[in-house]
Amino acid sequence: EAGVTQFPSHSVIEKGQTVTLRCDPISGHDNLYWYRRVMGKEIKFLLHFVKESKQDESGMPNNRFLAERTGGTYSTLKVQPAELEDSGVYFCASSRGQGPLQETQYFGPGTRLLVL
């Protein structure tokens, strides 16, 4: 069974540009999560999809970030326009069900974003 995959693994862009990150969850996993780790800080929750619906987007920093999950399969996270403080590692995770009693979140390797 393939794990969670993320693309690209690294991205270097200039301030003001647009970047789109992609996450492919484990097949059959309805729940998909985005997290971010800014350098030197803890990993922070961004949002949670159940199939194609946003269950919780309370961690999205501002309206420069747009997450989609059309068709309930892969997800994209677009940053437009990118700012210096958006630099960090963006992790995606997926789980079959919801809740810690039921399902583990499986994490991808992350996308390392550097905004210059």
Next chain:
Amino acid sequence: AQSVTQLGSHVSVSEGALVLLRCNYSSSVPPYLFWYVQYPNQGLQLLLKYTSAATLVKGINGFEAEFKKSETSFHLTKPSAHMSDAAEYFCAVTVTDSWGKLQFGAGTQVVVTP
């Protein structure tokens, strides 16, 4: 609101020695607690989780953690460190009314010396 604090951003341990990574949590409702590990260039992997069953939780690779409500702690231990344990370790918490929203500690980088 809930949170976790990991004491020590870097820990150095000799091969064969005890590994002890500290995690304290804060939560107004019963928490669910996790330890994840991240090896270089890989995603986070679940080591173990506490879900209000047994307070002593055994995980993969010889790790275990004990939930102590009186101390609000969930420290991670391994009796004998191996070189392959070198990685970054994260403690995380969630609660029943925020399914899936893991809150992580800042992480502890473990270095194992021969």
